[in-house]
Amino acid sequence: MVDDLLRKNGFYNDPDTVIVEKQQSLIVAIRAALTKAGKRGKGGRGYPEYIITTLAAPDIVILIECKAEVKFHESTNRDKAADYAVDGVLHYARYLSPNYTTIAIAVSGTKKSNRWTFMLIPKGELEPRDLCSPTGAKVKTIVPMTDLVAAASFDPVVQAQRTKDLIQFSMEMHEFMRDEAEMSEQEKPLAVAGTLIALEDNVFRQTYDKYPAEDLPAFWMQTIKKEITKAKLPVAKVDNMTQPFTNIEVQPELRKPTKGYPKGLLNEIVKLLAERVLPFLTIYHDFDVVGQFYGEFLKYTGGDGKGLGIVLTPKHITELFALIANVTKDDIVVDPCAGTGGFLISSMMQMAKTATTQAQIDSIKKHRLIGVEQRSSMYALAASNMILRGDGKANMYQGSCFDTAITQALKRHKPNIGLVNPPYAKSKEDLSELRFVKHMLDILQKGGIGVAIVPISCATSPSPEKRSILEKHTLEAVMSMPPEVFYPVGVVTCIMVFSAGTPHEVSDRKSWFGYWREDNFLKVKNLGRVDRGGTWPIIRDRWIESWRDREVYPGESVMAKVGADDEWVAEAYMATDYSTLTQQDFEKVLLDYALFTLGHGESVEDEE
Numbered sequence: 001m002v003d004d005l006l007r008k009n010g011f012y013n014d015p016d017t018v019i020v021e022k023q024q025s026l027i028v029a030i031r032a033a034l035t036k037a038g039k040r041g042k043g044g045r046g047y048p049e050y051i052i053t054t055l056a057a058p059d060i061v062i063l064i065e066c067k068a069e070v071k072f073h074e075s076t077n078r079d080k081a082a083d084y085a086v087d088g089v090l091h092y093a094r095y096l097s098p099n100y101t102t103i104a105i106a107v108s109g110t111k112k113s114n115r116w117t118f119m120l121i122p123k124g125e126l127e128p129r130d131l132c133s134p135t136g137a138k139v140k141t142i143v144p145m146t147d148l149v150a151a152a153s154f155d156p157v158v159q160a161q162r163t164k165d166l167i168q169f170s171m172e173m174h175e176f177m178r179d180e181a182e183m184s185e186q187e188k189p190l191a192v193a194g195t196l197i198a199l200e201d202n203v204f205r206q207t208y209d210k211y212p213a214e215d216l217p218a219f220w221m222q223t224i225k226k227e228i229t230k231a232k233l234p235v236a237k238v239d240n241m242t243q244p245f246t247n248i249e250v251q252p253e254l255r256k257p258t259k260g261y262p263k264g265l266l267n268e269i270v271k272l273l274a275e276r277v278l279p280f281l282t283i284y285h286d287f288d289v290v291g292q293f294y295g296e297f298l299k300y301t302g303g304d305g306k307g308l309g310i311v312l313t314p315k316h317i318t319e320l321f322a323l324i325a326n327v328t329k330d331d332i333v334v335d336p337c338a339g340t341g342g343f344l345i346s347s348m349m350q351m352a353k354t355a356t357t358q359a360q361i362d363s364i365k366k367h368r369l370i371g372v373e374q375r376s377s378m379y380a381l382a383a384s385n386m387i388l389r390g391d392g393k394a395n396m397y398q399g400s401c402f403d404t405a406i407t408q409a410l411k412r413h414k415p416n417i418g419l420v421n422p423p424y425a426k427s428k429e430d431l432s433e434l435r436f437v438k439h440m441l442d443i444l445q446k447g448g449i450g451v452a453i454v455p456i457s458c459a460t461s462p463s464p465e466k467r468s469i470l471e472k473h474t475l476e477a478v479m480s481m482p483p484e485v486f487y488p489v490g491v492v493t494c495i496m497v498f499s500a501g502t503p504h505e506v507s508d509r510k511s512w513f514g515y516w517r518e519d520n521f522l523k524v525k526n527l528g529r530v531d532r533g534g535t536w537p538i539i540r541d542r543w544i545e546s547w548r549d550r551e552v553y554p555g556e557s558v559m560a561k562v563g564a565d566d567e568w569v570a571e572a573y574m575a576t577d578y579s580t581l582t583q584q585d586f587e588k589v590l591l592d593y594a595l596f597t598l599g600h601g602e603s604v605e606d607e608e
Contacts, residue, residue: 213264338371434465446501
């Protein structure tokens with residue numbers, strides 16, 4: 001009965017992709033896990049009736065345990081593995097749990113009378129949950145492999161574990177490239193981006209492993225050019241984008257066969273990404289998780305993106321920007337300093353939530369996301385980031401956002417939302433961050449919203465740029481951000497929000513100032529700042545609601561009328577909420593001050 005249903009649902013149609021094994025497994029990891037899984041409690045290897053795996057989702061295993069009579073479907077306590085179908089399949093699933101997410105199927109009876117139970121045991125868990133379709137309905141009968149995988153993939157516990165695993169893998173991948181391939185900080189992200197693009201091609205995906213070490217780099221480069229050309233970028237842009245990848249193609253360490261890697265290191269890089277990351281694009285369609293992997297991987301280039309010459313905007317901040325600007329399917333978003341495309345990706349995700357048809361989603365990706373990046377390697381990474389999510393890349397420009405031709409091109413798109421994290425000035429000779437902000441605002445349609453994250457000094461210090469901005473645009477809000485939001489880069493920042501095209505004095509309105517210093521993120525070794533308590537969505541939503549409604553709360557926000565010579569930060573205008581102060585607060589401040597003065601070898605009298 002089970003075999004007939006598996007055949008009917010296509011499980012045997014593609015033995016190269018879906019592997020159906022009966023009471024055995026040739027997969028080393030599964031054999032090792034079941035070494036002591038005998039159901040009689042005396043040790044020895046044990047197997048269920050069916051073990052089904054797929055190359056498309058290597059972290060998922062399907063187990064099927066059968067019993068001939070319905071009365072042996074499930075025991076009261078599920079503790080009789082040898083005698084009951086449910087008990088038995090859970091017994092085996094728990095042995096696989098450390099390394100696999102398991103779909104456990106118990107079936108008993110005959111074609112005339114039978115019972116089925118479909119359960120899911122997420123990786124690392126021991127207790128089963130109902131296997132449900134993406135719509136939330138319980139799975140009650142055998143369905144095609146892709147549907148079973150989709151049901152498991154949409155489970156929130158499975159998604160969270162996959163994300164955690166992928167973030168961990170980003171660090172492992174970084175270390176492999178650094179230690180084994182001896183790749184530079186600039187080369188590593190290009191190798192990852194180029195490989196993910198090459199894996200979009202079916203021929204490359206199926207044949208890369210057949211190429212000898214010295215020939216694979218050329219095939220890799222050829223496929224990247226093919227995929228970028230298919231993406232319909234203008235010819236000049238294709239050349240600009242592919243040029244940085246040629247440095248990887250000629251990297252000598254990648255084309256050498258070694259004792260540990262006889263097919264070469266590039267083959268190993270492709271294999272790792274094909275097995276660990278590609279399923280998120282081709283099977284799970286979880287582009288957001290791939291974006292997290294991409295972002296986390298970039299973090300390891302020198303620890304903070306410095307190896308790439310950039311300061312990476314944390315993902316929760318790019319998402320916050322899209323919410324501050326309230327982007328929808330009808331907006332056109334521009335980022336004049338796109339970097340790796342974080343703001344555009346977050347905008348795409350937020351805009352897609354407001355779309356109701358495929359045509360609207362296509363319009364978002366093809367016409368409503370515009371970016372500029374000057375550095376060729378960054379341009380390649382940003383465009384790759386967009387390609388991997390399906391379009392959006394045709395509106396990526398390479399060059400200076402101040403270039404006249406690019407400025408005019410951006411204006412032709414008629415953007416009404418601008419998001420930017422400008423290059424932070426390292427010396428007085430560098431362009432001021434506010435120059436980039438003003439340029440972005442000048443590009444926007446009248447009434448458009450511009451959001452920028454800049455060093456706090458841009459808000460507190462008088463400058464010609466502040467005056468120049470207010471001559472044409474209105475300062476709507478400034479939010480003081482957590483001091484370590486760019487950890488481990490030591491820059492304290494604020495977010496500025498402007499409405500474009502109306503001089504600040506003409507608008508004659510107060511600006512809203514938010515004290516957004518606490519996002520409850522904690523520093524975790526190897527992970528950076530993370531939302532360990534799971535409270536970020538609550539904090540984020542409160543921030544956004546108070547900003548949109550211009551709410552004023554003591555110690556959190558304030559309204560004030562300001563000009564170019566004033567400080568643009570909440571701290572300058574906010575009344576202290578003394579009701580929240582405690583004895584411990586006073587003691588802590590006094591202790592901190594005492595430690596500070598002792599550490600500096602001076603006293604209050606010395607200072608006076």
